[in-house]
Amino acid sequence: SLGCKECRAEYIKSLKDYFKQNIHLMCPTCNERLERNPLRILDCKSDICKEIASKSPDILSFICEPCSEHFDILKEQLDDAGIKYIINPRIVRGQDYYSRTVFEFVHEGAGAQGTVCGGGRYDRLVEYLGSDPCPGIGFGMGLERVLLIMEAEGIEIPVPEGPEIFIAHIGENSQKIAANLVFELQKRGIYALYDINRRGLKAQLKFADKISSKRYLVIGDLELKSGKATIRDMKTKEETTIDLNAGSIIAIL
Incomplete structure (x- = not known):
């Protein structure tokens, strides 16, 4: 969970304070990101930046009670559905309009990058476009990568039918x-x-x-x-x- 606009502000402040102590060790790109979008530092591929980011403050220590309850309900529903998951408090998405839930689907056979799908809640996207806030969710997926994985796993593409x-x-x-x-x-x-x-x-x-x-x-x-x-x-x-x-x-x- 990335929390909401209010509780994430406290997290970003703590994140900035932490990274400022190590900024002299970090790559030029992350030096630029520190003021513009410090969350993106958590997604840096530089080995030294990844090492520093791994010890950064945890977003789950900052989320407010409503966001925490929302996250607990989500986990309960995943458990009820028998869906295995790993909580990674340092998954970030690159846009400010993300709120609360963010996620990635990772396949071990997908090569070095691993992630085949990533997304999250877009509750603030419509607001960014000039209207009232509206709940939403979306994701990006590498379709070609998914097809290659399905082929490697021997999975045929099913013909769409209505539910039983x-x-x-x-x-x-x-x-x-x-x-x-x-x-x-x-x-x-x-x-x-x-x-x-x-x-x-x-x-x-x-x-x-x-x-x-x-x-x-x-x-x-x-x-x-x-x-x-x-x-x-x-x-x-x-x-x-x-x-x-x-x-x-x-x-x-």
């Missing part, structure tokens, strides 16, 4: 249940999706239709209380009531 099931949810408590069900189905090789934007039910079902989902299931307070839910086939309109767990969903699919 879309799980809609109503209410805050149901979102986590929907997410965990989707993660469990994905672990078993089933293409399943859920809504991460907390939209209304009508908007969720419209989205399910737009992405050509074969079935949908709705989780609300009634389903959570009874432990049962209904799967509806988008094509035949046939409905089947099941126990609210991944095994029952798989049995229908």
Whole structure:
């Protein structure tokens, strides 16, 4: 996490104070970066600069409570999804409009650079363009590198199809249940999706239709209380009531 505008300001001040003590040892480029964009020093490829940067202050010691809670939720969702990750407090992105989450995907077989994809939240990008702040996320990826890795791993490019099931949810408590069900189905090789934007039910079902989902299931307070839910086939309109767990969903699919 890079934190927000407010808590990152304290971190950058601490970073400047640290690098000023070592600036005489650092490369000319980092000497220029110190005042203009000290975060970029953390990304320098010079051996001496990398050594100095490795002992620099840690951003995670500076992030505010809301940013810390946001980071904890992100890690919890990655854990729920079974996605392995390494927390690197010195990942930086080159633009000031990044906020909170930044990330990189690294493949050991991708050569010296390793990183095949990198990005983060762009919450301040729209503000930079003259409008009100708006949450967003984006990434850059070396498509040719990804294709070479897929070829080396023997992975064929799949033909896009709609998900086997879309799980809609109503209410805050149901979102986590929907997410965990989707993660469990994905672990078993089933293409399943859920809504991460907390939209209304009508908007969720419209989205399910737009992405050509074969079935949908709705989780609300009634389903959570009874432990049962209904799967509806988008094509035949046939409905089947099941126990609210991944095994029952798989049995229908």
